[in-house]
Amino acid sequence: MSAGLESAVEAGRGVDGRLILPAEERAALWRALIDAVEDYQAWVGSGRVAPTYDPEAIRALLAPFDFERPIDPVALVRFVAAQLEQHQTHPAHRRYFGLFNPAPTTMGIAADTLVAAFNPQLSTWNHSPFAVEVERHLLRSLATRFGYATDEVDGTFASGGSEANHTAVLTALVQAFPEVARCGLRGLPAQPTLYASGEAHRSLVKAARLTGLGSEAVREVPVDGRFALDVAELVARIRADRAAGRAPFMVVATAGTTSAGVIEPLGAVAEVAAREGLWLHVDAAWGGAAALVPRLRPHLAGIERADSITFDAHKWLSVPMGAGVYLTRHRRILGQTFDVAAAYVPRYTAELDVVDPYRSSMQWSRRFIGLKVFLSIGAAGWDGYAEALEHQATIGDLLRGRLAEDGWAIVNETPLPVVCFVDATHRAGRTADYLEAIARDVVVGGRAWVSPTLLGGTTPVLRACVSNVRTDREDVDALLEVLDISRHRIGVAWPQPAA
Numbered sequence: 001m002s003a004g005l006e007s008a009v010e011a012g013r014g015v016d017g018r019l020i021l022p023a024e025e026r027a028a029l030w031r032a033l034i035d036a037v038e039d040y041q042a043w044v045g046s047g048r049v050a051p052t053y054d055p056e057a058i059r060a061l062l063a064p065f066d067f068e069r070p071i072d073p074v075a076l077v078r079f080v081a082a083q084l085e086q087h088q089t090h091p092a093h094r095r096y097f098g099l100f101n102p103a104p105t106t107m108g109i110a111a112d113t114l115v116a117a118f119n120p121q122l123s124t125w126n127h128s129p130f131a132v133e134v135e136r137h138l139l140r141s142l143a144t145r146f147g148y149a150t151d152e153v154d155g156t157f158a159s160g161g162s163e164a165n166h167t168a169v170l171t172a173l174v175q176a177f178p179e180v181a182r183c184g185l186r187g188l189p190a191q192p193t194l195y196a197s198g199e200a201h202r203s204l205v206k207a208a209r210l211t212g213l214g215s216e217a218v219r220e221v222p223v224d225g226r227f228a229l230d231v232a233e234l235v236a237r238i239r240a241d242r243a244a245g246r247a248p249f250m251v252v253a254t255a256g257t258t259s260a261g262v263i264e265p266l267g268a269v270a271e272v273a274a275r276e277g278l279w280l281h282v283d284a285a286w287g288g289a290a291a292l293v294p295r296l297r298p299h300l301a302g303i304e305r306a307d308s309i310t311f312d313a314h315k316w317l318s319v320p321m322g323a324g325v326y327l328t329r330h331r332r333i334l335g336q337t338f339d340v341a342a343a344y345v346p347r348y349t350a351e352l353d354v355v356d357p358y359r360s361s362m363q364w365s366r367r368f369i370g371l372k373v374f375l376s377i378g379a380a381g382w383d384g385y386a387e388a389l390e391h392q393a394t395i396g397d398l399l400r401g402r403l404a405e406d407g408w409a410i411v412n413e414t415p416l417p418v419v420c421f422v423d424a425t426h427r428a429g430r431t432a433d434y435l436e437a438i439a440r441d442v443v444v445g446g447r448a449w450v451s452p453t454l455l456g457g458t459t460p461v462l463r464a465c466v467s468n469v470r471t472d473r474e475d476v477d478a479l480l481e482v483l484d485i486s487r488h489r490i491g492v493a494w495p496q497p498a499a
């Protein structure tokens with residue numbers, strides 16, 4: 001035995017003692033971990049929402065880590081918790097009016113801890129029968145919420161909405177051109193094209209690149225006055241592309257656009273898709289959660305006609321990242337798209353009616369993504385979620401009303417809690433530079449978080465989303481106050497536009 005190993009064993013550690021800590025050290029570590037989690041919960045509403053931006057300071061903190069000597073595990077956990085607290089934008093802050101990033105559910109935090117500890121491998125059913133069945137059960141439960149018949153659904157958990165959208169583009173391609181799975185795009189006689197409004201999530205453009213279609217295959221359909229996909233324009237573009245020899249295969253409608261939370265006309269787009277023989281994908285990454293709220297559910301009418309749906313549990317369902325969902329009512333398409341034979345995967349369950357996730361999805365080694373969704377929905381129940389989401393929608397309405405009272409003009413139209421607005425009290429109040437200056441002033445001040453965006457490619461706005469389930473009336477008051485201070489600070493110094 002080498003001298004190094006001997007000393008480690010003498011010290012009461014096995015050869016693995018640094019990787020799997022001995023029981024007493026674990027006990028101290030778990031206490032420190034729980035303290036860090038709870039201290040964060042207690043602190044997060046009282047500090048800054050966004051950090052100050054100082055890359056050099058962070059690099060200086062990390063420079064001493066040369067990993068030449070082991071460091072005390074408890075000290076490491078405390079160090080990281082302290083730095084995350086200081087150097088992070090906090091979605092868990094009640095005045096983070098942010099980009100769909102939530103305050104994580106308590107059960108989600110517990111789930112991710114369990115998952116790391118048990119480390120189930122979900123590539124195959126035989127490795128993790130319980131975990132694979134939990135995900136199958138959940139996919140079916142969610143599918144029912146969207147109005148799918150469960151005997152005809154399939155689906156998969158994904159890292160997020162981007163992977164789900166990528167899966168949608170691939171499955172739509174394989175459905176339209178089955179030879180693509182074997183021969184790729186090279187064998188096709190015409191350029192396949194897909195249709196989405198300019199307000200659709202940009203992950204579609206990435207998906208077009210990843211599938212080899214190229215970004216020009218994504219035909220951007222203009223929006224109407226509501227910043228929703230214009231159905232007449234959709235039809236015109238499909239016709240023009242067909243006339244030019246292209247091969248339309250897919251249309252994407254977004255239920256809750258990322259910038260403005262607009263629900264595009266799902267029923268009308270479904271009509272066009274059916275008439276034109278196109279795969280309808282509904283990207284409901286954030287807005288899909290409205291299916292759980294009785295008052296909001298009617299706004300999603302038509303989603304049940306989608307060939308596939310993207311839904312992100314790590315957005316409005318508030319589970320920790322990443323928890324994307326892809327659903328389809330074509331039971332065999334995932335297999336047709338992804339199945340491969342691998343000699344090293346044992347066939348212990350070949351005679352059972354079960355599916356190996358690696359054969360029906362993009363990932364191979366696969367984390368138990370569904371557990372944080374299962375535990376969160378389990379502990380809250382559908383009713384608990386309906387109540388929480390309804391609360392957020394109500395606070396969104398309140399925010400909309402208060403902004404209008406304060407001389408901000410509301411620009412978007414949605415029942416969901418995203419508000420886009422401009423400053424009606426200042427001559428430059430509808431310009432990108434002025435609105436960006438206000439957003440930056442709010443964020444740098446640290447008391448709240450909002451962002452600037454552009455609707456329809458032409459209309460600059462400020463955007464505030466009630467993304468945290470704890471956000472309440474007093475947080476709306478605080479945001480209004482902060483916005484007003486920033487508006488005055490920026491407005492006074494702002495150059496008047498030439499008359």
Ligand SMILES: *Cc1c(COP(=O)(O)O)cnc(C)c1O
Nearest residue numbers: 160161162201258283285286312
């Ligand atoms: C957030 C979002 C996505 C991308 O999802 P990720 O989980 O960030 O990968 C896709 N579509 C819409 C409408 C989104 O809001």
